[in-house]
Amino acid sequence: MRDKQIIYKNPVLPYLLILPELVIILLFFFWPAAQAFYQSFLREDPFGLSSTFIWFDNYRDVLTDPFYLSSLKTTVLFSFWITLFSMSIGLILAWLVFQLRERDTYQTFIIWxxxxxxxxxxxxxxxxxxxxxxxxxWVLSLFSVEWDPRLLGKQAFLMVTIALSWKQISYNFLFYLAGLEGIPKSYTEAAMVAGASRRQIFSLIIRPLLAPTTFFLLTMNMLYTLFDSFGAIHNLTHGGPNHATENLVYKVYADGFIGLNLGGSSAQSVIIMVMAVGLTLFQFRFTNRGGRA
Amino acid sequence: MKSKVTIVMVLLSLSVLLWSNGKQDGPAAAAAESKGPIEITWWHAMGGALGEKVDQIASDFNAGQSEYKVIPVNKGSYSDTMTAGIAAFRSGEQPHIIQVYEVGTGTMMAAKGAIKPVYEVMREGGVSFDPSAYLATVTGYYTTAKGEMLSMPFNSSTPVMYYNKDAFAAAGLDPENPPRTWEEVAEVSRILVDKGVVSAGFTTTWPSWLMVENFSAIHDIPLSTKSNGFEGTDAEFVFNQTLVVKHHEMLAKWQKENIFKYGGRQSTAGPLFNTAEVAMTFGSSAGYSGYRKNCDFNFGTSFLPYWASDVGGIRNSIIGGASLWVFEGHSAAEYKGVAEFFSYLSSAEVQADWHQFTGYLPITYAAYDLTKKQGYYDANPGAETALIQMTTNQPTANSKGLRFGNYNQIRDIINDEQEAIFSGAKTAQQGMDDAVKRGNELLRQFEKANG
Structure with missing residues (x-):
């Protein structure tokens, strides 16, 4: 790749070329992030009429709030189950579709x-x-199973997990299918000639060669449950019953927008920002080393 | 070289454009520029049929005079509207009028410097304004200890009992004689369930508003010290030491026996009643027209029940709903327009129509009388229950209403703990103790931020 690298003679031009992008990032990321960072050290009434600089009090309050810790746990559990469900089902579907001659219909429906x-x-x-x-x-009542996610936290958790996984299956399917298509046919053909069973082909050839995709998807799914889960939680449970489905992002919303506790909510969003940056750095580091994806 | 200069120019002008777009002219500047009527913006949270009614009120007012033009804007849910209003104030783009739900009242009242009290708006606008013309139990909620009205009551409702008359008849109960006490509610529910008419006796909407706040008001017991917060932000909750605990013990027991069926927060329990899964529900008087549209059975309304073992009868219930607040930072001419509009909004005709159309309470005695005269209650007997319940007794310190900061979150906390009690995860005492403890923490937070 190195031979194709372009070296600009004018040292200013490249910066000018990325200026529009920088302006957008400044306006929509750095500026609000800086504001949140600043606000996380303030105790303010909602209208901003009076504010006191209180150093780390908001962080201390957040980190000692038992519901914050439970939302952290909920977030981890959501990430684990949603990633597990959606990736394994996505992979199975991709493997099945990959073996078909006519894939288009299935592909479209699964991605939908x-x-x-x-x-x-x-x-x-x-x-x-x-x-x-x-x-x-109604179906469950035929088997006399009582379904009431409004009262039973575990059922509410399951409900949100299913709703969130369902959507993510498509995404994982798509990447796995692309991953499968990227594996040279000669490998599997050689294995077949050598008499390997389907199971052996999958576990000894396909699975290791898909590892970079799996790793990429792992981070993407975790980021997804961290940030994109808001809509489903808001529509299904509002974080309840009794905080059973409240994850970090939903708590930022509940404390900031409903509770109007801007300082505490800002402190929480700063913490999430640090986590997201950490996760992304982790991903960059490892995907670059792998040299793929 | 030339092309580079062009690129630089384009980029610079682009970034300048971006910056200047972010800064918009304030509403005051915008109004001064336009030659037409003075524009008054009104942010509200009324969706659907109610939103159309709001539009109609504004356009009727606009058609009646040419000096002012009220522009209603729907901002989503109550909490969306309030958050939008606060954000707008912080960036200097606040509307003139904003509708805030009753749990936001404490927050708005504390926001001196952001809010222009309604009594001031009316006085400066030179509009005749007599606070005693308004229903005491309604305005009490929005008035200072000195009797100064801070916000204009708009849509106020109070909860009543709705019951399915057809189900009562099918179970051999008298459909014209609904239960008045909790003892009777339990007894009637047992009969209804045993006869197989319904799968559970009753449910409730807005579980905290009904089973804690209004429950306390009608039993004349305090929610907190300091007259439910009216006398200061240093109030402390006490509802873990009152009849509320026993009541939740019973609700939890009834939940197991299918006498009570929990139906979720806010008004999500509504469909349980619509589909006749339960025979009784408790909810806002403003739900009346909705039930009339969605229930294919006869239903009636009645008063909130009380524990006959503990009290002899009920006091008044308290209100829910929302009121209209005026933001600071506009011109005197615009405030005069706001005053004119509020005066129009309070007129007997507008209020009577609003009350009859929506089921919200009329805010003035004149509107109540006009509705009586028009024969509305003779045609819709269920619609007056709420007013009788609100006006028969003089409110006490326990039934005047409540005034707590952060109450929006506190209500969520109470809901949390109620859910824990109903699901059997906690005993009633544990749940209410925790609700009081967590609630007090938020009260202290509010006290600190506003003290």
């Missing part, structure tokens, strides 16, 4: 959910899961 807005997904699942109006509770 990804095109839906998170809010729409939330409404769809709301109608499926609603204890009074929904289809699922």
């Amino acid at each position: 959910p990804y095109a839906l807005a998170p809010a729409v997904t939330g409404v769809i699942w709301y109608f499926i899961f609603n204890p009074t109006l929904g289809v699922l509770p």
Whole structure:
């Protein structure tokens, strides 16, 4: 790659060329981020009429708030289950579709959910899961299973996990399918000639060669549950019952927008920002070393 | 070289454009520039049919005179509207009028410097304004200890009991004689469930508003010290030491026996009643027209029940809903327009129409009388229940309303703990103790931020 690198004679021009992008990032990322950072050290009334600089009090309050710690746990659990569900199902579907001669129809249908807005997904699942109006509770009642996510935290958690995984399956499917297509046919053909079973081909050839994709998807799915889960949670449970489905992002919203506790909410968003930056750096470092994806 | 200069110019002008776009002229400047009527913006949270009614009120006012033009803007849910208003104030782009729900009242009242009290707006606008013309139980919520009205009541409702008359008849109960006490509610529910008419006896909407706040008001017991917060921000909750605990114990027990069925927060329990899964529900009087549209059975309204074992009857219930606040930072001419509009909004005709259309309470005695005269209650007997419940008794310190900062979050906390109690995760005492503890923490936070 090195031989293709372009070296500008004028040292200013490259910076000028990225200026528009920089302006946008400054306006929509750095400026609000700096404001949040500053605000996280203030105790303010919602209207900004009086504010006191209180150093790390907001951080201390946040980190000793038992509901903050429980939302951290919820976030980790969501990440784990959603990543596990959506990646394994995505991989299975991709493997099945990959072996077909005629893939287009399946491909389109499986990718379709990804095109839906998170809010729409939330409404769809709301109608499926609603204890009074929904289809699922009716089916479950035939097996005398009581479905009430409005009161039972575990059911609410399961409901949000399913709703969020469903959408992410499409995404994982797409990347896995591309990953599978990138594996040279000669490898699998050689294995078949050598008499390997399908299972052996999958576990000894396909799976290791998909590792970079898996790693990439792992980070993407974790980022997804960290940030894109808001719509579904807002539509399905509002973080309840009793905080059972409240993750970090939802708590920022609940404390800041509903509770109007801007300092505490800013402190939380700074913490999330640090986590996201950490996760991204981690990903960059490892994907660069792998040299793929 | 020339092309580089062009690029630089283009980029610079682009960034200047971006910056200047971010800065918009304030509403005051915009109004001064335009030659037409003075524009008054009104941010509200009324969706659907209610939103259309709001538009109609504004356009009727605009058609009646040419000096002012009220522009209503829907900003989404109550909390969206409030957050939008606060954000707008912080960036100097606040509307003239904003609708804020009753749990935001404490926050708005504390925001001196952001809010222009309604009594001031009316006085400076030179509009005749008599606070005693307004329903005491409604304005009490929005008035200072000195009797100064800070915001204009707009849509106020109070909860009542709705019951399914057809279900009562099917179970052999008298459909014209709904239960008045909690003892009777339980008894009637058992009969209804045993006869297989419904799967559970009753549910409730807005669980904290109904089963803690209004429950306390009608039983004349305090929610907190300092007259439910009216006498200072240093109030402390006490509802873990009152009848509220026993009531939740019973609700939790009833939840297991299918006498009570929890239906979620806010008004999500509504469909349980619409689909006749339960025979009774408790909810806002403003839900009346909605139930009339969605229920394909006969239903009636009645008063909130009380524990006959503990009290002899009920006091008044308290209100929910929202009021209109005026933001600081506009011109005297614009405030005069606001005053004129509020005066129009309070007129008996507008209020009577609003009350009859929506089920919200009329805010003046004149509007109540006009509605009576028009024969509306004879045609819709269920619609008067709320008013009788609100006006029969003189409010006490426990039934005047509540005034807590951060109450929006505190109500969520109470909901949390109620859910924990109903699901059996906590006992009623534990749940209410935790609600009081967490609630007090938020009260102290508010006290610090506003003290």
